[in-house]
Amino acid sequence: MYSKILLLLIAISLVSCHASKPTIVTSKSQTSQKQRSVVQTTKKPTYSKSESNIPASTKNQNQTTTEVIESTSRTVVSNDVIDHYIAAYKDVAMGNMKTYGIPASIILAQGILESGAGKGDLALTANNHFGIKCHNDWLGESVRHDDDASQECFRKYNDASESFRDHALFLTGKKRYASLFQYEKDDYKAWAKGLRAAGYATDPRYPDKLMSYIERYQLHQYDAQVLGKKYDVSQSQAVLAAYKSTPNNPNFSYYEVQKGDTLYSISKKFNILIDDIKKNNNLSDNTLSIGQKLIVK
Known part of the structure; x- marks a missing residue:
């Protein structure tokens, strides 16, 4: 009896030992994440209607100033833009002068x-x-643009250099401009007035505007460079002296225009x-000259 019980206990012990299995530790593999392309966008600043034509770089008047140029379209530019324009095309202009x-x-x-x-x-x-x-002798491409009349025909060029060359051919090829070439090549005042007299522009202040840009940005130095002359700053100084010689009225406050100043x-x-x-x-109009005295109060 006791032997049977003992054998039964031994059998139960052996079965329980074989039934236990080793523990297997598993780690869940991390799911690979898809890469995303991130496109950064910069939201353009919005301006009020009165500011919509003013470049963003000209908003801070401590850095630059703006100027309104009445060309075939009303254009607002900074003085830096005019400086860059001169730097870009001065060599072309001197080449055409030669x-x-x-x-x-x-x-x-x-x-400008x-x-x-x-x-x-x-x-x-264009x-x-x-x-x-366009005129009657133009055979190239053209665009329509409002000027003195609605949708007038203007010449179109492949690049700016073609425009500069055609400008030279236009002046040298039209009889009405022949009188211009009687003036000295460094007499910009005579040329400015002569262009208006010959009918290049209808604006009565056209010569003054040209002379203002020449004097404010000292463009006549390039005439001297082509002619092999020493640049004479006295031309600009004479203009400044004329402005400064204007007597002040004690009832007003005056301001002397500096380089880069605009009415704005x-x-x-x-x-x-x-x-x-x-x-x-x-x-x-909005044309100013360096040294010009303005009543401001």
Whole structure:
């Protein structure tokens, strides 16, 4: 009896030992994550309607100033844009002066004025930097643009250099401009007045605008460079002296225009409306000259 019980216990013990299995430790593999392409976008700043034509770089008047150029389209540019325009095309202008006898200063001044320093509609859409219309002898491409009349025909070029060359050919090939080439090549004042007299522009202040750009940005130095003459700063100094010699009225406050100044920057500096500055100083447009005295209060 006891032997049977003992055998049964031994049997149960053996079965339980074989039934236990070793523990297997498993780790769940990490799921590979799909890579995502992240595209960073910069939201363009929004401006009020009155500011919509002013480049963002010109908002901070401590860094740069703006200027309104009345070309074939109303264009707002900074003085830096005009400086860059001059740097980009001064060599082309001097080359045309050597080849065709047109003062480089006049070429650059006309380019700045007519193209809005390269930012005007015609310059951007047609590479037309001088506002030259089609006329009957033009066989190239053209664009339509509102000017003196609605949807007038203007010449279109493949690049800006073609526009500069065509400008030279336009002046040398038209009889009405023949009198210009009787002037000295460094007499930019005579050329500016002669262009208006010959009918290049209808604006009565066209010569003053050209001369203003030439004097403010010292474009006549490129005429001297082509002619092998020493650049005479006394020309600019004479203009400044003329402005400074104007007697002050003790009842007004005056401001002397500095390089890069515009009516906009001056209006902000003295908290006065642009229209009031123009009215008080009998200005018909936004053209200023370095050294010019303006009534500001």
